[in-house]
Amino acid sequence: MARLKRWARELSVLLLILLAATFVMDWWRAPQAPAAFSQQMLELLDGEPVSLAQLSQDKPLLVYFWASWCGVCRFTTPYVARLAANGGNVLTVALRSGNNQQVEQWLAHKKLRLPVVNDERGALAAQWQIGVTPTIVVIAKGEVVQSTTGWTSYWGMKLRLWWASLYLF
Template identity: 30%
Template sequence: MKRNRWILAGLLVLLAAALYENYDKEIKSWFGSGESSATEAESGKSVSALVAENAPKPGTPAPEFSLAGLDGKTYEVGGKRDKPLLLNFWASWCDPCKEEAPDLVKLADKYGSQLDVYAVNVTFYDKLDNAKEFVENYGYTFPVLLDEKEKLYRMYNGIAFPTNVLIDENGKVQDVIVGTLSKEELEAKIKKLLNV
């Protein structure tokens, strides 16, 4: 468990650094070389604030995409939808994703007639066989999409697993949840999205 936390922490540092052109200066500023990064100095904002600034915000259109699922079908997001969507980014090695998985299954079963759930395995950071085993072990019945090149995760400015994005029928982001919530907290956000 501690090993996974260190791996996740390392991935977060690398992802944040990769988002900026001035990679070397960012790393030095994080680890206390005394120099501040050009990006931070120019904007007066921290790295985490800059990352958050580029993330999809409530009320903005959800980034459009088309992605293949484990079932061989292609799933698309962009513009108006028949139902609101819970977009869940995960990896099979992620302990919080394992904790959240049973709740996602229950919520998808409960609200499936009113809500689409797409589980996006960021396969770039995972192994396909492990992802398939995870889906089978947790009984996912909703579409599981494969982000093999991390393109979608980057579009949504993902920084940690799990990340859940709630998108309304008009294709607008209503909430971005980084990390886990209790089943009750997540259900409250879903109810708000569905107006129930």
């Protein structure tokens, strides 16, 4: 019994250290939203104009910065697509992944349906100071309420959106 308690205590300490390291890394690598980002008009691959402020007004918006060449994105992007397919408020930004046709072909090849803003030259990523792909930013009522970098699970994204929905009240 004493051995089991020791293992449980050591596992708890390890989880706390891991959690603390995750929070520190997210804080350190957090993107910096441009001053007037919520007023900026972006254009989806199909030419439709979108506004982050408008998209995040009624429910939190998950903005997913990814790249076709990103290894970690291979694991996260399908979860983002699943979230979007299940009614999640999602907008994605393809970073330096080619022109619109190349991004559309990549999405079709992977059988993914996502609302995508193509950041062909990385200008949008530079404005946001995105240094890591993937990066997830949650926006509520036109304000950044949280962000994370690296791999995130489907349930992790849902939890972030739920948490941000509390901000709306």
